Amino acid sequence: MKLIECVPNFSEGRDNEKIEYIADAFRNKNGVKLLDHSADPDHNRMVITAAGEPQPLKEAVVKAIGRAVEVIDLREHQGVHPRIGAADVVPFIPLEDAEMADAVALSKEVAAEVSAAYSLPIFLYEESAQKEERKNLAYIRQGGFAALGERMAKDPAWKADFGPEHIHPSAGATAMGARKFLIAYNVNLKSNDLALAKAIAAKIRTAGGGLPSCKALGLELKEQGIVQVSMNLTDFNQTAIWQAYEAVKEEAAKAGVEVLASELIGLTPLEAVLECTRHYLRFENLDLSKILDLKLK
């Protein structure tokens, strides 16, 4: 059975009623499982992790995006995370028995459907991109909602892959595409120095000559009065979670700043956690075959 994961990010992380309304689109539906959802008030953003067979998953995603368009108004949105839309970014990831081509196909089917149903411009990114430069999510998202709206209005090169020529007045636009599994991992610093968090992010990310397969942003968590290095590890065989942690810790230490805590957004493959324990305890033989919970399934 082909299994696809979808990890849509919606621009609502504060209003619990709206959060649940959107998440509910993935509940009580045959062939789809809501695996996780978490909302962050500072980011003002929620991340859903769902998995399912392509057809029922498509139906759930279309429904959820419709609900996001209905209840989120980007013009009133405040939050530290960059965004272009109510349904900001919707990645599809091939899991068991599925290939990247299956995820690409599904992303385009969903794009066609939601763009028509909700007058929502869709930019295809990563493996689904139809233009080389759109492979990079950051390129599409540069400047956020307002700037993308201006680019679309003025520059024909910024025509969306699906949907209307102009940005949706309240729901913005959506980046949609297929990609490999990604670990969203944040390290919080015992500091409120945003410049430091940004400098660390710039140094450790792949684009800055840092860790391979690592995207990073420096963000401020105002409610907690601290800053965060927010990372996407796009290949944990290249950069393990512990390597990302140690890199942030080392750079922070140079500025005399300590790590406060770290956190996962969404899910992680178990293998990526085992690799951390293997590293710190110099484990010779810790692998999936040693885990009682998996053996009993």
Add this chain to the structure above:
Amino acid sequence: MKLIECVPNFSEGRDNEKIEYIADAFRNKNGVKLLDHSADPDHNRMVITAAGEPQPLKEAVVKAIGRAVEVIDLREHQGVHPRIGAADVVPFIPLEDAEMADAVALSKEVAAEVSAAYSLPIFLYEESAQKEERKNLAYIRQGGFAALGERMAKDPAWKADFGPEHIHPSAGATAMGARKFLIAYNVNLKSNDLALAKAIAAKIRTAGGGLPSCKALGLELKEQGIVQVSMNLTDFNQTAIWQAYEAVKEEAAKAGVEVLASELIGLTPLEAVLECTRHYLRFENLDLSKILDLKLK
């Protein structure tokens, strides 16, 4: 469905034909799953991890012990690990839906059956013990095969709980009982100083005023030319794997000795591994709900 785990330790870790012959008793049997088996040539010992419903599990364990009695001769046994029998120690552990009382009952049924079938003296230990002092496996096993044989011959207080009055000439005796889940965890040192390994074990184990719920022995791994602190963590909520590792590392460092590696014998609950990653990465939110592999099951 009640599920019981059995982790029998057999005194054969070198002859692969004998190892497989014994392990095979747990294969291809409805209601029983062979989860893991590992053999150590220095210990000259194998550890099987199996789980199943009480009745079929009992049949498999009885068969395996019979095979161990058949092919292992303790009089010719060499190995660094203390032992009293071919089937040295046979613990039963309650898993899903099972209570400790179920594991105790099963241990006594198996004890009755194997003692009659193979003329094997059985000493009930831990939760199954019928005498206070026999709760402690080390008490039963003191001095090993030869010494236990002498005690049984001379001292009526050393009558076995099941089986004949005298030790089995080639297969010795078996300690059998119910206990909580235990993590068997070894830390290898970059040293051949057995006295150091023994001193570290004596210092960190519960009996020496060290870590709670921790049993430890210092052993020599002659084939590798190193020494090992071999531990049983009987409650990983009391002493986590990382705490055991750090305690050994710290004591070894005082003698200028480094840790070479660490290893699990048998299986571990995933929660115990997550706790290690949580500790070293200061994780705020790493729990079973974050593990993709479990969510997809």
